[in-house]
Amino acid sequence: xxxxxxxxxxxxxxxxxxxxxxxxxxxxxxxxxxxxxxxxxxxxxxxxxxxxxxxxxxxxxxxxxxxxxxxxxxxxxxxxxxxxxxxxxxxxxxxxxxxxxxxxxxxxxxxxxxxxxxxxxxxxxxxxxxxxxxxxxxxxxxxxxxxxxxxxxxxxxxxxxxxxxxxxxxxxxxxxxxxxxxxxxxxxxxxxxxxxxxxxxxxxxxxxxxxxxxxxxxxxxxxxxxxxxxxxxxxxxxxxxxxxxxxxxxxxxxxxxxxxxxxxxxxxxxxxxxxxxxxxxxxxxxxxxxxxxxxxxxxxxxxxxxxxxxxxxxxxxxxxxxxxxxxxxxxxxxxxxxxxxxxxxxxxxxxxxxxxxxxxxxxxxxxxxxxxx
Amino acid sequence: xxxxxxxxxxxxxxxxxxxxxxxxxxxxxxxxxxxxxxxxxxxxxxxxxxxxxxxxxxxxxxxxxxxxxxxxxxxxxxxxxxxxxxxxxxxxxxxxxxxxxxxxxxxxxxxxxxxxxxxxxxxxxxxxxxxxxxxxxxxxxxxxxxxxxxxxxxxxxxxxxxxxxxxxxxxxxxxxxxxxxxxxxxxxxxxxxxxxxxxxxxxxxxxxxxxxxxxxxxxxxxxxxxxxxxxxxxxxxxxxxxxxxxxxxxxxxxxxxxxxxxxxxxxxxxxxxxxxxxxxxxxxxxxxxxxxxxxxxxxxxxxxxxxxxxxxxxxxxxxxxxxxxxxxxxxxxxxxxxxxxxxxxxxxxxxxxxxxxxxxxxxxxxxxxxxxx
Numbered sequence: 001x002x003x004x005x006x007x008x009x010x011x012x013x014x015x016x017x018x019x020x021x022x023x024x025x026x027x028x029x030x031x032x033x034x035x036x037x038x039x040x041x042x043x044x045x046x047x048x049x050x051x052x053x054x055x056x057x058x059x060x061x062x063x064x065x066x067x068x069x070x071x072x073x074x075x076x077x078x079x080x081x082x083x084x085x086x087x088x089x090x091x092x093x094x095x096x097x098x099x100x101x102x103x104x105x106x107x108x109x110x111x112x113x114x115x116x117x118x119x120x121x122x123x124x125x126x127x128x129x130x131x132x133x134x135x136x137x138x139x140x141x142x143x144x145x146x147x148x149x150x151x152x153x154x155x156x157x158x159x160x161x162x163x164x165x166x167x168x169x170x171x172x173x174x175x176x177x178x179x180x181x182x183x184x185x186x187x188x189x190x191x192x193x194x195x196x197x198x199x200x201x202x203x204x205x206x207x208x209x210x211x212x213x214x215x216x217x218x219x220x221x222x223x224x225x226x227x228x229x230x231x232x233x234x235x236x237x238x239x240x241x242x243x244x245x246x247x248x249x250x251x252x253x254x255x256x257x258x259x260x261x262x263x264x265x266x267x268x269x270x271x272x273x274x275x276x277x278x279x280x281x282x283x284x285x286x287x288x289x290x291x292x293x294x295x296x297x298x299x300x301x302x303x304x305x306x307x308x309x310x311x312x313x314x315x316x317x318x319x320x321x322x323x324x325x326x327x328x329x330x331x332x333x334x335x336x337x338x339x340x341x342x343x344x345x346x347x348x349x350x351x352x353x354x355x356x357x358x359x360x361x362x363x364x365x366x367x368x369x370x371x372x373x
Numbered sequence: 374x375x376x377x378x379x380x381x382x383x384x385x386x387x388x389x390x391x392x393x394x395x396x397x398x399x400x401x402x403x404x405x406x407x408x409x410x411x412x413x414x415x416x417x418x419x420x421x422x423x424x425x426x427x428x429x430x431x432x433x434x435x436x437x438x439x440x441x442x443x444x445x446x447x448x449x450x451x452x453x454x455x456x457x458x459x460x461x462x463x464x465x466x467x468x469x470x471x472x473x474x475x476x477x478x479x480x481x482x483x484x485x486x487x488x489x490x491x492x493x494x495x496x497x498x499x500x501x502x503x504x505x506x507x508x509x510x511x512x513x514x515x516x517x518x519x520x521x522x523x524x525x526x527x528x529x530x531x532x533x534x535x536x537x538x539x540x541x542x543x544x545x546x547x548x549x550x551x552x553x554x555x556x557x558x559x560x561x562x563x564x565x566x567x568x569x570x571x572x573x574x575x576x577x578x579x580x581x582x583x584x585x586x587x588x589x590x591x592x593x594x595x596x597x598x599x600x601x602x603x604x605x606x607x608x609x610x611x612x613x614x615x616x617x618x619x620x621x622x623x624x625x626x627x628x629x630x631x632x633x634x635x636x637x638x639x640x641x642x643x644x645x646x647x648x649x650x651x652x653x654x655x656x657x658x659x660x661x662x663x664x665x666x667x668x669x670x671x672x673x674x675x676x677x678x679x680x681x682x683x684x685x686x687x688x689x690x691x692x693x694x695x696x697x698x699x700x701x702x703x704x705x706x707x708x709x710x711x712x713x714x715x716x717x718x719x720x721x722x723x724x725x726x727x728x729x730x731x732x733x734x735x736x737x738x739x740x741x742x743x744x745x746x
Contacts, residue, residue, distance in 0.1 A: 047446070067697045068446030068460045073420070075441045078507070087441045090463055093699065094733055134451070134697035150736040157694040157732065321530040324440045324507035326466065359530065360467055360733035363523040 005036040005057045007189055010293055018057060021111045023172075023187045031290050032189040039200060039233040047071050048091075049099045052197040055230065056103045057190055063110040065135040067092035069102055074205045074352065078323055082350040083338065084211070085320075086202060088357075089327055093130045093154075095123035095357035096195075096223060101185060103194030105131035108183055113137060115180035119171035121147045122282060123357050124185045129160035140180060142171040150361060186220045186289050195226025199234055202227075202352065210244040212349030217334045217356055218248040218257055218305075219283035221294030227354075228297040246303035247347050248294070249337030251278035251313065254286060257294055261305035267292035279310045282330030282357060304346050312336040321359065328357040378409040378430040380562055383666055391430060394484045396545075396560045404663050405562040412573060412606040420444050421464075422472045425570040428603065429476045430563055436483040438508040440465035442475055447578045447725065451696055455723040456711065457584070458693075459575060461730075462700055466503045466527075468496035468730035469568075469596060474558060476567030478504035481556055486510060488553035492544035494520045495655060496730050497558045502533035513551060515544040523734060559593045559662050568599025572607055575600075575725065583617040585722030586676075590707045590729055591621040591630055592656035594667035600727075601670040619676035620720050621667070622710030624651035624686065627659060630667055634678035640665035652683045655703030655730060677719050685709040694732065701730040 007016040011030025016022060018034065025032060034057035042051050048069030053061060072090060077083040088096035101124065108116055115138040118128040125141040132139035139160040143152065152162055163174055175182035185191040203210055210231060216224045224246055234240040250258045256268040272286030288294060298305060308316075316339065317332025334353045341347040380389040384403025389395060391407065398405060407430035415424050421442030426434060445463060450456040461469035474497065481489055488511040491501040498514040505512035512533040516525065525535055536547055548555035558564040576583055583604060589597045597619055607613040623631045629641040645659030661667065671678060681689075689712065690705025707726045714720040 066448065068448045068463065070443050070446060070463065073441030073443060075439065078509075087465075090441065090443065090465065092460075092463065092697070094731075130697040130699065133695050136451075153736050154699065154733070157691070157699060158697060159695045318530070322506050322532045324465070324503040324531060326503065326527065326530060358467075358733065360527070360731065361736060363526050363734060363736070 005034050007032045008035040010290070021108065021113055021181050021183065023182050023184060031187055031293070034189045034193045037193065037196075037233065039230070039237050039239065042200065048201075049102050049194050049197045052200055055193060055196050055200075055233070056106070057193045058103065058106055058110060060110055063106050065102060065106045065109055065131050067098065067102070067130060067134055069098060071201050071205070074202070084352050085325060086352055086354045087325070089331065089355050093123070093127045094361060095127060096198075096354070097124045097127040097185065098131075099197060100188070100191035100194035100222070100226070101127040101131050104128070104183060104185060104188045104191045105135050105137065107190040108137060108181070109135050113181045113183070115140070115178065116183045117142060117171050117175035117178065117180050119143075119165065119184050122151050126151065126154040126158070128185065129155045129158035132160065133158045138180070140174065140178060142174050154361065186222060192222055192226055192229070195223055196230035196233065198223070198227050199230025203234060203240060206352075210240060210242070211352040212244060213247050213347045213351040214244045215247045215249065215334045215338045215347070215351055215353040217280065217283045217330045217337075218250050218294065219285035219330075220288045221248070221257060221290055223354065223356065224248055225290060225293055225297055228301055243301055245347070246298050246301040247337060247341055247351070248298050248303065248305045249334050250305070250307050251280045251283055251333060252307045252309045253278045254284040255307045256286060257288060257291060258305045258307045260291065260295055261298065266295060278313070279329040280313050280333040282328060283333060304341060306337045306341050308333055308336040308340055312340065317359070320355070325355060326359040327355045328359050328362060330357060331355040378407050380405045381408040383663070394481065394486055394554050394556065396555055396557065404560055404666070407562045407566045410566065410569075410606065412603070412610050412612065415573065422475055422567050422570045425573055428566060428569050428573075428606070429479070430566045431476065431479055431483060433483055436479050438475060438479045438482055438504050440471065440475070440503060440507055442471060444574050444578070447575070457725050458698060459725055459727045460698070462704065462728050466496070466500045467734060468500065469727070470497045470500040470558065471504075472570060473561070473564035473567035473595070473599070474500040474504050477501070477556060477558060477561045477564045478508050478510065480563040481510060481554070482508050486554045486556070488513070488551065489556045490515060490544050490548035490551065490553050492516075492538070492557050495524050498533075499524065499527045499531070501558065502528045502531035505533065506531045511553070513547065513553060515547050527734065559595060565595055565599055565602070568596055569603035569606065571596070571600050572603025576607060576613060579725075583613060583615070584725040585617060586620055586720045586724040587617045588620040588622065588707045588711045588720065588724055588726040590653065590656045590703045590710075590727075591623050591667065592658035592703075593661045594621070594630060594663055596727065596729065597621055598663060598666055598670055601674055616674055618720070619671050619674040620710060620714055620724070621671050621676065621678045622707050623678070623680050624653045624656055624706060625680045625682045626651045627657040628680045629659060630661060630664060631678045631680045633664065633668055634671065639668065651686070653686050653703040653706040655701060656706060677714060679710045679714050681706050681709040681713055685713065690732070693728070698728060699732040700728045701732050701735060703730060704728045
């Protein structure tokens with residue numbers, strides 16, 4: 001890979017070198033993105049995210065940390081007209097997070113990071129723990145005190161240390177105390193860059209075109225942003241005629257992006273409102289750091305936003321299982337959102353629902369979780 | 374696919390048509406195999422097991438029941454010289470069983486089966502339930518009364534009915550009562566045929582060669598048989614110069630095949646001896662129906678057999694997690710077996726360890742299980 005990419009603040013536009021580990025804009029504190037990336041050529045000797053190394057911002061392929069990422073299959077719904085599923089739960093640790101975390105940890109290795117801190121209560125924490133294990137990087141995962149025993153068990157199995165945020169404050173504080181590097185996935189521009197590779201994968205699996213709609217459960221919204229940016233890169237490079245429209249689905253009980261969308265606000269409130277619980281814990285994010293970017297992406301794609309209740313989420317998750325797809329409730333929320341949108345005459349064209357995580361982690365029964373990180 | 378294959382008894386050699394659903398030899402009751410199969414050509418429009426349709430015995434590709442099977446990645450061990458892992462846990466329901474069950478259920482669909490009965494306490498039951506859900510076939514899974522709540526939950530999520538074997542007798546009896554078709558995976562020649570596709574996948578991922586050793590946890594032994602038969606088909610067709618040697622690993626507490634191997638017996642005892650428990654529940658099979666075939670395959674490959682204790686299994690499972698591979702203890706047993714064999718000077722060449730199932734199903738903690746089906 002040629003040395004080209006740099007880091008750019010999505011809020012104030014200031015530019016930063018990508019040669020040192022930083023997690024937010026050194027001028028205004030805003031979230032960063034990797035600029036100067038190109039959507040190709042694909043490297044067909046590799047698969048999954050690493051088939052598109054030019055989209056990741058990594059300078060040196062020798063620091064790639066891989067757990068065997070694959071290109072996620074797309075399967076049709078047996079009944080619903082024009083609906084299919086992108087099975088991203090079939091990834092090394094069971095969620096789409098691996099696609100971004102593989103890049104995040106590879107970049108940390110390129111930077112020479114030996115100890116990093118991540119904050120997550122669920123899939124991302126397990127993913128960071130696994131990739132750090134493979135990279136030989138010490139991982140500390142800051143989790144809310146209410147995090148379930150099963151999720152903690154997966155994080156611990158990979159050898160990561162768990163710190164309860166109630167006791168120790170924010171993850172960035174913990175990192176400073178430990179003399180470690182804070183690289184939280186929701187802030188990481190490399191996590192986001194990794195997710196952009198979802199776009200060429202979908203297009204390659206769809207005969208060189210994008211579906212009319214892509215349906216995504218939205219918590220922090222990074223996956224939606226990644227898909228949109230990746231599709232834009234493909235369109236700008238002449239590989240895609242038309243951008244897919246994005247249907248963002250949130251849980252009724254925790255819907256800051258849907259709320260802002262409805263009122264036309266350009267960003268989510270900086271101070272989160274306390275909200276009730278949802279079975280779709282993966283999208284119960286009260287203060288998404290890239291809220292303004294997510295709202296802009298939905299708008300730019302000519303998309304829409306919808307909220308769904310827990311009863312609908314549970315029914316849709318069950319519907320997926322009854323066709324052989326064992327997904328977490330967060331992914332069921334996406335299907336429930338599509339069904340709700342269609343009853344209103346929206347998203348009636350071809351629609352690809354992204355399955356974000358496996359149901360195996362909640363085999364003991366999903367317990368409603370409060371708004372977490 | 375041309376109409377060519379037929380069913381052959383592995384015990385008495387009698388031949389049977391493959392146009393009607395049968396699960397064992399109608400003459401002597403022995404296990405069947407699909408004969409007349411060929412290892413190619415590969416269909417590169419499909420992936421995973423369905424890349425090799427000529428090895429499955431299916432007559433009509435329109436009855437393929439797929440949940441998005443992929444070719445399993447191979448990743449190297451970061452430390453152990455020449456050791457790598459075939460990550461079959463990254464399959465639709467989290468275990469290698471999907472490779473065989475996809476063929477078993479597709480054949481059931483080709484036969485017009487509308488209701489089938491399977492017996493399994495774990496991964497195979499979940500897999501059959503999922504593929505039957507996708508196929509629109511009613512599935513009844515006969516499980517031992519001691520089966521864990523988590524595993525029952527996964528089977529039930531796919532809409533399958535669970536019957537406790539203690540109350541209702543054998544699975545074949547249950548099938549007769551329900552007017553359903555018994556198609557247990559351990560007996561199914563199509564399950565076995567599906568597993569033979571492991572061989573070309575490994576060879577394709579290894580630069581056209583096989584590793585010197587393939588290390589497999591062995592319960593019923595069907596995966597070992599499938600790998601060996603697939604490799605033989607490749608060798609006979611001139612696609613492979615040398616057969617890989619098979620290292621069969623069993624749990625000390627339930628090792629009928631290793632016991633027979635040590636004494637030179639041609640088959641396992643017909644009446645199982647009651648035995649203590651093991652953490653590797655996937656290989657705690659006291660009376661493998663294809664025992665004689667498995668022993669012959671190990672011998673023919675110039676392989677070896679080794680047993681491992683629970684402490685070694687747990688340590689190896691933990692070692693896998695500490696490099697980012699979250700596997701079930703049954704897969705840890707394979708690594709433990711390789712390590713034990715190497716200390717004795719066996720399997721010191723290149724060795725591929727097959728990871729058979731995900732650790733996510735036992736997130737609540739693995740409980741030792743008695744010898745099950």
